[in-house]
Amino acid sequence: MNAQAAAQTERTGEDGRAADTLRIAYSPCPNDTFVFHAWAHGEVEGAPPLDVSFADIDITNGLAERGELDVLKVSYAVLPWVLEEYALLPCGGALGRGCGPLVLTREADADLSGATVAVPSERSTAYLLFRLWAAAEVPGGVGEIVVMPFNEIMPAVRDGRVDAGLVIHEARFTYQDYGLHKLADMGEHWEATTGLPIPLGAIIAKRSLGRERLHALAEATRASVRQAWQAPERSRDYVLAHAQEMDPAVADQHIGLYVNEFTADLGEAGYAAVRGLLDRAATEGLVPPLAPGALDF
Template identity: 65%
Template sequence: MNIAFSSCPNDTFTFHALVHGKLPDAPEVHVTYADIDQTNYWAAHREGPEVMKISYAALPWVLDHYRLLSCGGALGRGCGPLVLTAEKEHDPSFLSGRTIAVPSDRSTAYLLFRLWTAQKLTENVGEIKIMSFEDIMPAVQTGEVDAGLVIHEARFTYPDYGLHMLQDLGEWWEEDTGLPIPLGAIIAKRSLDHKKVEKWIRESVDYAWEYPEDSREYVMEHSQEMSPNVARQHIDLYVNEFTRDLGEDGFAAIRSFLGRAAEEGLVPAFRMEDV
């Protein structure tokens, strides 16, 4: 079985057992480590491995050919993207007409940002500048952009750049909806036996929790010079009960998020029963 996911600690932790043959009934797995922008592109063009991690924001574009799996992804509370500025700002109106750096224009982070600004701003933001996520905080720090939308471990490291949080978009979403925030989805081509794939992924999550030390070397090998402490924080935040099973709250969050985005014209219309 071919699978693509990122080199981030939550993904390597989650899939360690499946990738390394720790599960007796699972097939041999071949991994492609790819940024979520790449997997979003592959899924939209029906390319890449048969199992992939993509952004929930990209899901409406791919439902004709892929099915959302109920486990392995990233969805939770207290784990949302952040809007950062160089100066300490408290009013969202600061962003009106400003240049904002974002890691992708087809990501959960960006959709959340658009939904939040639609609710909070009376005037539009200015230029949206797509940048690699590791370049965003330095760009805000130097004044190349007025604000940045950051994800992943940046929520732990932004004070190191002297930056300030204008808004935690996950916190806003949870207050506004009472639901967890959907981040990364695991999809599989519709030709696969989805029940079996879900079983293997769920067993891999269980193994990771039962034997956390087994995956340490693998996690750190792919963690892009992240400190062990930050890697551990990353795992603790993004690998949770929704990683093992989305459940009713998880699916409700996905439908709410994508339904609102469709109403705003930010994603294509789709059938709710396909999610």
């Protein structure tokens, strides 16, 4: 399924949604389909049915900024623009160590000063990490930034249409197939300078659902994660059906890297990572500053 086609929707119940059906959008990437498989298929007891749309992160970020849908997987980077209407759920997202975005080039020793760089979104965590890295490591700064779907970035670098590409997701495991070189690892830079895990993708839900229901959604998400861990074979077909012809071994690596203890609960370290990223980015003028208590749940 085309990750950019937000209109391609999978119904989890009958047409004509039940009154308590939640409209949710997340990516077709293995970590998201693994996490939400049980809930999307009605296997989480007491959880409301889901009306699922699959969309690339740049699209879900836009949906959040426009206030569309009830629950969304978005970049942590978009939170300063959406937290008035949406609450950050303390689970279901993607944080970790050793899982940061990569800057890829055709030449191993490429110079990015004034270079054209393809990125998956200017409202993505990957982009914030890249700008923070470039401010410290690229004399004079990079040149033009080109936004394109993440699955088109490596071919664009390979074919010389851009000088470098900022890649996410399973590209960590496949970039050598395109003859590309890893110039820098944004996660390594972030961890070395902060000691914190890397905040990548967040799950947010409409505040208008009410506090009690938001807490119930968090519990449903945790239950879906636990069931995925307990019986990973149950989600296998769902994961591979939406993995854009990804090799099953790569899908397993993807899940192993991005679904971890922070997916079950952000915890103190997770919240510190999110605040640290957004505070640093605000200092650099990349995002608006967070309002007091904006991350509270």
